[in-house]
Amino acid sequence: MFDTLEPHARRAAxxxxxxxxxxxxxxxxxxxxRLSVRDDVTEAPSRVVDSGVMVTVVDGGMGYxxxxxxxxxxxxxxxxxxxxxxxxxxxRTVIDFESIAWPTASGRYASAVTRSATAATLPxxxxxxxxxxxxxxxxxxxxxxxxxxxxxxxxxxxxxxxxFLTSDGARTQQQWEFTTPSVQVTAHALxxxxxxxxxxxxxxxxxxxxxxxxxxxxxxxxEGPRVAREVLELVGAAPCPSGTMxxxxxxxxxxxxxxxxxxxxxxxxxxxGDERNFAGTSFVTMDMFGSYRYGSELLxxxxxxxxxxxxxxxxxxxxxxxxxxxxxxxxxxxLRPLGGRxxxxxxxxxxFELSAVATTRSAGWNRAPIDRMSNLNVEPGDQSLAQxxxxxxLGVLMQTNCSWSIDDSRNKFQFGCEYARMVRGGRLAxxxxxxxxxxxxxxxxxxxxxxxxxxxxxxxxxxxCGKGEPSQVIRVGHASPACRFxxxxxxxxxx
Amino acid sequence: xxxxxTYLESGHFEALAAALLQPDPTLERSSLNLCAxxxxxxxxxxxxxxxxxxxxxxYVTVAVERGQRRTESTLxxxxxxxxxxxxxxxxxxxxxxQLDLIADDPWLQRPATAAHxxxxxxxxxxxxxxxxxxxxEAAAAxxxxxxxxxxxxxxxxxxxxxxxxxxxxxxxxxxxxxxxxYQRADKxxxxxxxxxxxxxxxxxxxLDEAASRVQLLARPARTLQPxxxxxxxxPAAMVELLGLLGWGGFSLKARRTGVSSLMRLQRGDATLAPxxxxxxxxxxxxxxxxxxxxxxxxxTVALVEDGRLPATGGTLNSPRSAAEYGVATTxxxxxxxxxxxxxxxxxxxxxxxxxxxxxxxxxxxxxxxNYSDRAACRMTGMTRYACFWVEDGELVAPLEVMxxxxxxxxxxxxxLVGLTATPEFIxxxxxxxxxxxxxxxxxxxxxxxxxxxx
Numbered sequence: 001m002f003d004t005l006e007p008h009a010r011r012a013a014x015x016x017x018x019x020x021x022x023x024x025x026x027x028x029x030x031x032x033x034r035l036s037v038r039d040d041v042t043e044a045p046s047r048v049v050d051s052g053v054m055v056t057v058v059d060g061g062m063g064y065x066x067x068x069x070x071x072x073x074x075x076x077x078x079x080x081x082x083x084x085x086x087x088x089x090x091x092r093t094v095i096d097f098e099s100i101a102w103p104t105a106s107g108r109y110a111s112a113v114t115r116s117a118t119a120a121t122l123p124x125x126x127x128x129x130x131x132x133x134x135x136x137x138x139x140x141x142x143x144x145x146x147x148x149x150x151x152x153x154x155x156x157x158x159x160x161x162x163x164f165l166t167s168d169g170a171r172t173q174q175q176w177e178f179t180t181p182s183v184q185v186t187a188h189a190l191x192x193x194x195x196x197x198x199x200x201x202x203x204x205x206x207x208x209x210x211x212x213x214x215x216x217x218x219x220x221x222x223e224g225p226r227v228a229r230e231v232l233e234l235v236g237a238a239p240c241p242s243g244t245m246x247x248x249x250x251x252x253x254x255x256x257x258x259x260x261x262x263x264x265x266x267x268x269x270x271x272x273g274d275e276r277n278f279a280g281t282s283f284v285t286m287d288m289f290g291s292y293r294y295g296s297e298l299l300x301x302x303x304x305x306x307x308x309x310x311x312x313x314x315x316x317x318x319x320x321x322x323x324x325x326x327x328x329x330x331x332x333x334x335l336r337p338l339g340g341r342x343x344x345x346x347x348x349x350x351x352f353e354l355s356a357v358a359t360t361r362s363a364g365w366n367r368a369p370i371d372r373m374s375n376l377n378v379e380p381g382d383q384s385l386a387q388x389x390x391x392x393x394l395g396v397l398m399q400t401n402c403s404w405s406i407d408d409s410r411n412k413f414q415f416g417c418e419y420a421r422m423v424r425g426g427r428l429a430x431x432x433x434x435x436x437x438x439x440x441x442x443x444x445x446x447x448x449x450x451x452x453x454x455x456x457x458x459x460x461x462x463x464x465c466g467k468g469e470p471s472q473v474i475r476v477g478h479a480s481p482a483c484r485f486x487x488x489x490x491x492x493x494x495x
Numbered sequence: 496x497x498x499x500x501t502y503l504e505s506g507h508f509e510a511l512a513a514a515l516l517q518p519d520p521t522l523e524r525s526s527l528n529l530c531a532x533x534x535x536x537x538x539x540x541x542x543x544x545x546x547x548x549x550x551x552x553x554y555v556t557v558a559v560e561r562g563q564r565r566t567e568s569t570l571x572x573x574x575x576x577x578x579x580x581x582x583x584x585x586x587x588x589x590x591x592x593q594l595d596l597i598a599d600d601p602w603l604q605r606p607a608t609a610a611h612x613x614x615x616x617x618x619x620x621x622x623x624x625x626x627x628x629x630x631x632e633a634a635a636a637x638x639x640x641x642x643x644x645x646x647x648x649x650x651x652x653x654x655x656x657x658x659x660x661x662x663x664x665x666x667x668x669x670x671x672x673x674x675x676x677y678q679r680a681d682k683x684x685x686x687x688x689x690x691x692x693x694x695x696x697x698x699x700x701x702l703d704e705a706a707s708r709v710q711l712l713a714r715p716a717r718t719l720q721p722x723x724x725x726x727x728x729x730p731a732a733m734v735e736l737l738g739l740l741g742w743g744g745f746s747l748k749a750r751r752t753g754v755s756s757l758m759r760l761q762r763g764d765a766t767l768a769p770x771x772x773x774x775x776x777x778x779x780x781x782x783x784x785x786x787x788x789x790x791x792x793x794x795t796v797a798l799v800e801d802g803r804l805p806a807t808g809g810t811l812n813s814p815r816s817a818a819e820y821g822v823a824t825t826x827x828x829x830x831x832x833x834x835x836x837x838x839x840x841x842x843x844x845x846x847x848x849x850x851x852x853x854x855x856x857x858x859x860x861x862x863x864x865n866y867s868d869r870a871a872c873r874m875t876g877m878t879r880y881a882c883f884w885v886e887d888g889e890l891v892a893p894l895e896v897m898x899x900x901x902x903x904x905x906x907x908x909x910x911l912v913g914l915t916a917t918p919e920f921i922x923x924x925x926x927x928x929x930x931x932x933x934x935x936x937x938x939x940x941x942x943x944x945x946x947x948x949x
Contacts, residue, residue, distance in 0.1 A: 041602065087624075092627055277673065405864065405876055405898075407862065414865075438949055
């Protein structure tokens with residue numbers, strides 16, 4: 001795809017004035033396919049083929065220009081525009097961009113793929129969705145329970161490649177394949193309507209890989225009947241009681257808890273104030289790194305771009321910096337933020353020498369990179385799920401996020417889940433519906449009282465992390481064990 | 496002019512359509528749907544430039560239909576007409592082949608007749624270097640304000656053509672600059688300046704007015720205890736509440752499958768206040784009057800009339816849902832969320848909002864709303880920016896952020912004290928993937944008993 005990008009870019013760059021300090025070119029080519037079967041009806045297949053280039057030029061200031069035209073003329077125009085914006089911003093920028101030492105690494109990355117989704121035929125894939133949709137009609141996987149009013153099975157597959165070049169000699173090539181299966185069922189009985197899904201209503205079971213991701217998800221085998229069984233349990237369940245009690249969050253709710261109340265607060269560009277007009281700021285300040293007690297001694301949080309299958313794995317970020325695993329929080333103590341080369345330099349200019357990580361990324365060729373959370377994981381502990389439950393006198397085991405809200409400093413939060421069971425006297429009890437909990441990030445993680453072992457870990461994430469101006473939706477990975485928290489404000493539905 | 500900009504002129508889209516939409520007896524219909532823009536994006540932090548980006552992009556969705564089958568692909572275009580036609584023709588051939596591989600979709604429908612529309616509005620944008628200099632001088636150097644903001648400007652074009660002869664062209668040229676002036680921590684005044692013809696004096700006036708309001712935030716902040724409060728909701732806060740109502744609330748499919756947040760309204764278990772009139776008003780907005788499938792949208796779709804659902808149901812109906820449930824389409828997109836909400840004005844004189852509030856909260860902005868109980872239309876969210884405690888119609892103290900959790904049907908039903916007389920037009924400033932068109936037009940509101948929880 002990028003056969004001509006490098007010579008075109010180098011020729012266009014050669015016309016930049018001698019005052020130019022740095023340039024970079026990032027070509028992105030992405031193909032995706034969305035397939036959907038709803039109530040046994042196949043909806044129109046939809047494909048996207050998206051190619052373009054983002055050019056960066058530093059000359060006094062810094063400018064970006066994006067174009068879908070990858071011809072010699074297109075690249076020349078983009079370089080010219082990026083240079084114009086760089087000059088226009090000279091002396092008026094948040095930092096002297098000419099002072100930044102940009103990465104010079106070269107290398108490759110490719111997702112581990114056993115069988116690409118492109119190797120399966122369209123009828124084959126639609127057949128799988130028909131099978132899953134039909135199996136979601138009842139808890140036994142055959143027939144149709146009259147209480148089930150809507151069933152939806154989807155498969156979203158993406159193949160992407162990126163070539164990144166800079167004037168400083170960096171040259172990285174990365175290829176990814178992403179697969180996201182989902183099944184969602186709605187049921188209604190006696191005035192109660194409930195929705196249950198396999199990985200969340202917003203595609204929480206998402207991984208790198210091909211068709212084998214479906215096998216890891218149990219998509220074709222067990223997910224349809226499981227989701228049907230659980231939605232039928234929910235329509236017959238009582239509302240969740242309200243009160244202060246323990247909660248056990250399963251990995252597909254931990255995903256959201258990590259994302260909103262650890263990931264976003266630790267983004268260095270937020271802490272630097274870039275997002276205050278839109279996505280918000282952070283209760284975390286730069287002086288907290290190295291000393292702040294974020295959580296209990298049981299809390300260990302890693303940035304891990306190399307974890308197998310995880311959604312946001314890569315070898316280099318979009319500034320070209322090599323990505324390496326690092327602990328952000330160790331035994332509850334805050335160590336480092338999520339921030340790339342540019343944000344680190346800005347923090348340093350403000351007097352803070354922070355050991356951050358390479359995680360500056362963009363949503364596509366038409367957006368400039370910003371600090372993102374990429375793969376952000378809670379490290380497993382040593383408790384089995386049975387032990388977490390046994391340690392809970394009164395609590396709720398919650399699964400799969402369906403509602404999320406948090407303040408612009410990422411502190412006061414309120415989250416809701418699809419499915420929950422009460423825990424009474426150390427044993428799992430009845431299913432309850434419409435359960436929510438609320439808390440404050442700055443204190444919530446200190447109530448972490450039990451961390452599940454590796455056998456409880458699920459590698460998930462979200463395709464829809466939104467941030468930035470202009471706005472960017474990006475893929476994020478979160479792997480987590482089940483975790484137990486004490487003394488949480490839990491509440492149920494109005495009726 | 497760079498080649499990618501060509502698709503911002505209707506003649507070039509016409510050339511694309513002429514080349515691609517040749518009569519084909521094996522197909523019922525082929526179509527092209529274009530979304531293109533040439534945008535300047537400028538981010539500022541502390542009055543200085545953080546990022547300056549120029550983006551030129553054009554995407555075309557090519558679709559083929561035979562009987563009850565449809566396949567579609569969206570391609571980014573280069574701007575080189577010959578090269579783009581070649582790629583689109585290859586994709587068209589691939590899609591046509593796929594029609595043999597899929598099953599009939601009983602809910603597929605297409606427009607009965609060809610239709611035409613044209614809207615082409617040119618504006619006068621400031622250049623990016625002018626805005627960078629202006630912000631730096633005005634905010635940082637002169638006013639010495641901590642300005643963090645975002646400027647987006649340039650033309651956006653949407654177009655549709657099909658082999659049945661339909662042709663739609665919709666181009667608008669606009670700018671949207673919204674910014675916060677920070678007094679400290681999370682205390683800020685948020686302001687927007689949007690339009691089609693940039694005016695330095697108008698921008699300076701907005702900036703000065705915002706700077707004067709920042710001083711009010713210097714007072715010590717007040718922390719409220721959880722409980723029920725009387726509150727005035729500024730139009731920007733109303734946009735958030737109405738926007739969440741639009742998340743499945745008006746969707747035909749959501750209504751028919753029982754997951755709409757307005758099911759209590761549909762069942763007659765709740766009513767909104769008698770003066771509550773809500774429309775999807777395409778004719779008043781910047782959104783195209785045609786759908787991505789080529790359906791023509793009505794000028795207005797009534798969603799709530801006098802506090803109740805209208806006889807037509809008050810739903811937004813995508814073509815597919817309309818076929819499934821046997822009603823007429825409103826040209827809604829697949830998600831069936833509104834793009835041009837219009838809440839009618841009420842009886843409170845615009846300048847009397849705080850007087851009618853009396854004592855309570857003035858909420859300038861809300862943030863991160865979601866449903867805590869969708870079936871009950873119970874919402875949660877946070878206050879943000881310049882919210883104040885008000886006593887006897889006077890701003891007394893800024894507020895620390897608070898979470899609310901309340902039944903929106905009660906809030907706009909028995910809890911609604913009144914709406915201000917003149918609705919404010921607030922353009923959609925979303926830029927996920929592309930600059931969005933559309934708007935929410937809403938008055939401010941005074942409500943009783945807003946429940947604060949954390």
